[in-house]
Amino acid sequence: MGRGARGPSMHDVAALAHVSHQTVSRVLNGFEGIRPDTRQRVLDAIDELGYRRNLAARSLATGRTGVVGVIAPDNPTFGATSSLYAVEHALRDAGLQPLITATASRRSSIEAALEFLHGRSVEALVIMAPSRKVLEVHDSMGAEVPTAYLLTGEERGRWSVSVDQQGGADLVLEHLYAQGHRRIQHVRGPLDSIEAQLRADAYTRFMARHGLARLRMAEGDWSPQSGFEAYRRIDPTATAVFCANDQMAMGLIHAASDAGMKVPEDLSVVGFDDIPESAHMLPPLTTVKQDFRAVGMLAVALLEATLAGTEPPSTEPLEPELVLRSSVAPVGAAAR
Amino acid sequence: MGRGARGPSMHDVAALAHVSHQTVSRVLNGFEGIRPDTRQRVLDAIDELGYRRNLAARSLATGRTGVVGVIAPDNPTFGATSSLYAVEHALRDAGLQPLITATASRRSSIEAALEFLHGRSVEALVIMAPSRKVLEVHDSMGAEVPTAYLLTGEERGRWSVSVDQQGGADLVLEHLYAQGHRRIQHVRGPLDSIEAQLRADAYTRFMARHGLARLRMAEGDWSPQSGFEAYRRIDPTATAVFCANDQMAMGLIHAASDAGMKVPEDLSVVGFDDIPESAHMLPPLTTVKQDFRAVGMLAVALLEATLAGTEPPSTEPLEPELVLRSSVAPVGAAAR
DNA sequence: AAGGACGATGTTCACGGTAACATTCCTTGC
DNA sequence: GCAAGGAATGTTACCGTGAACATCGTCCTT
Known part of the structure; x- marks a missing residue:
């Protein structure tokens, strides 16, 4: 040694x-x-x-570490990864040291990660919570440091930094509605995911608001494979499917195509996130674009201000943007 | 404060x-x-x-930090992200602290990242070098700590941990050859990327070995968009395209489809990496699977052994695996 | 010319651990 | 019953930095 x-x-x-x-x-x-x-x-x-x-000596003398813990989801989706990189970069710019840990959604894994971070004397935390369980564990461990929450909707009030999920879902749903779709189905994300829940809730409210029948949701795990499998559970009368993310939309389109259905003529499909691949799916996917980098940067700005004792920025949810491509057609297009 | x-x-x-x-x-x-x-x-x-x-006090007294710096590429591809997560996890398991920084390929950005890490008294480094430039800068800064290199082929001898790129390229090329393809084109990755170069070299050697004419390469930047654009530069006589990664293959298939070409009947396409989306492209993509997690874990095992002064594991390149799907057809399939 | 104020720099101590050495306590053998 | 030796524990000196306070010199004021 x-x-x-x-x-x-x-x-x-x-x-x-x-x-x-x-x-x-x-x-x-x-x-x-x-x-x-x-x-x-x-x-x-x-x-x-x-x-x-020598930073060890310095932080011993000052009692400060400048370390900010980051909890990232273990399975790296495009969105989480984008935010993560933005957070990492912004923290370094702010003279803070990002300490990144990935955690699965098992309770033991979350505890280990938080224990690791607290043992490292983090002065603040950024929690990119894939699931509600992270929040529970975090709460139960008595968090003493300022914490910003990403990917959690507005669950944590002004400590939550997020994109308006309800607004995003409304954007695509209204688009489908305007194209004449009334039998719209939702393929939701995992049950324990907060964002999946928010999008599902938005779907439910939208259908209620317009007096439309809710079709039973299918559940996926965000992966293309799960979207592929979800197709089997699609209501045969549905004319459009709102997938909770782009990867699942991709898998679903694949399955539909295998089944001889044409997208969008026989079935319209929309996604959520606007991953780089979406523009090049067949057909190119209509989806909702979230500014993941902005979310990450805002979270860091929030913590920075809190640590410095200055006025924190507003954490109003950011507005997403509808991206129109070719995976939606007016209802009944195939008949023409 | x-x-x-x-x-x-x-x-x-x-x-x-x-x-x-x-x-x-x-x-x-x-x-x-x-x-x-x-x-x-x-x-x-x-x-x-x-x-x-108090870890600061501890490391002040012992003179050790247990911190291992990780340099990740700024634009997070599936492969790099997978390896990164594996590295993070393995380091924590080994009782070491991963300190992750992302860097663009600008010289100044690389220098800033390395300066940051050295200022943090890292005891070892994992360099996931997107480009050769990282290696240059790293060398010029006089590295005093054990360093493992990922995504660099065998450039650094036994410090390099990698998947056999040449072998992987041969797998898909031989598959195309066996299907009768002789006019095979390559869409390579960025010029400064080591892996892109290795795959391109493998292509060149393969064509020479079989006495086939080399078609002029198109260059992309790994993104689906660049694959889409590369289609314009494809030789009209080519019957198959070997794309240096799956995303570019996806863009290329999109462009081919826009141009009225059917994949694989009119044009066979293969990729590299086997990202989760590949199984659900239209058509599902034939590609080469790399075990990114294994690479990350091996890199950590190497550093761990070095720090502990024990016998390091072998860093023979890992063997990739051919994944057959539907984007390749025998040559002339459209005619039948 | 003396005193005071202030600017520049030095001295000492504390931070919270670990390492080396010192001490105490017990057991054991004769 | 006592010496010896080892096991268990205590004491002291650092590690490299920052904060508080001390000192020194110079310039200004009266």
Whole structure:
């Protein structure tokens, strides 16, 4: 093991520059009131020795770590990954250190991840909760640090940063309605997923609002494969399917095509997310675009302000955008 | 700022358990030769106070951090993301702390990421190099820590952990050849990508070995959109296209379909990676499956052994696997 | 010219652990 | 019954930094 090769310390720099270690510290921390020539001597010494300050010692002395824990879902979807990268980048820009852990939705896995993060003295958390269970575990562990929640709808009030799921669902559903569709089916995401629930609720409300019959939902797990399998459970009278994400829409279109159904002539299909592949499905998919990067950046801005004690930004849900492609046709198009 | 809320320290635990702080330390570090009742008193005290040890202090005293830096590509492809998650998980299992940074391929971005990691006193690095430039910058910064390289072929000898790209390319090319294809075109990945280069080289060698004419390569950037655009540059006499990844294959199939070409009857298409979507493209894509998770785990095992001074595992390239679906037909299938 | 104020820098201590060494306590053998 | 030795535990000295306070010199004021 013996890995003892410690680099130069502040004292080494101080000795070389003929100052005290405190002066070195002041230079590094940008204090004013250092004579220019002194500062230069110190900087030269730092450069010559290739000195880097020891963050362990620093954080021991200050009592701060600058570490922000990030809990990401274990199965990396396009959306979560995009937000994750935005969060990582924004945190580093803010001078904070992202500590990323992925967790499955098993309780033990979530606990291990949170335990790991708290053991690392995180000063804040970003929870990208795939499921409600993460929230439960987190609550039960007595969270003492500011926490931003992503992918949870508005569940956590002003700590939630999200895209308006209800609004997004309404966008596609209204589009289908305008094209004459009345028998619309929903393929929802996993039962324990908050976003899946929000989209499903939006579907339910939409159908009620327009006095339409709700068709029994099929459930998928976000994967293309589950969309493929969900096709078997589609109501034969349905003229359109609202899939809770683009991957499931892709699988569903595949299954429909295998069954001899043409999309969109025989069946219209819409998705949710606008993954890069959606523009190139056959047919290209009509869907709802969410700005995942913006969500990630907003979450970091929220935490940054909270840690600094300044006024936090508004966390109103972001508005998604309808992306029209070719997977929707007016109802009865095949007959023409 | 003033965030001073420090938790209980070892001394607090020691006082409560009526022992010295050193005994607490020994209990925590699993030393032998502690009387069971003493150990229990200490554990009870820890539990009662909710004590967590301060890692900053620990690493200051030991001179070790247990932090392993991970450099991930900025644009998260399926493969890179899968490996990344495997690496993250394996590192945590090994008691190490993954410190993940994403970097674009701009030199400045790479430098910033490496500077960040070294400033964090990483003890080892996992470099998932999207491009050769990362390697250059890394070399020029004088790396002093053990480093595992992913996604770089065998460029770095036994520090490289990879899937056999040449072998994978041969798998699909031989499949096309066996189906009678002789006019095979390649849509390669970005010029600065090492893996793209390896696949392109494999194509070149394959064609030479079989005495076939090389068709001029088109270049894409891994995205479906770039595959779509690459279709315009496909040789009209080509009967099959080997795309360097599945996403580009998807875009290309879309473009072919727009142009009235049927896949696979008029044109056979193969991809590389086997992303979850590939099974549900229209037609389902014949491709090469790489075990991204295994690659990530192997990289961590390599570093773990190196840090521990034990015998490192073999880093022979892993063998990929041909996945046969429906995007390839015998040449001339349309004529029948 | 003396005193004060302030700017620049130095000194000391604390942060919370671990390592090395010191001490105490018990057991064991004679 | 006592010495010896090992097991269990305590004491002390760091690790490298930042904060608080101390010091020194200089310039300004009166």
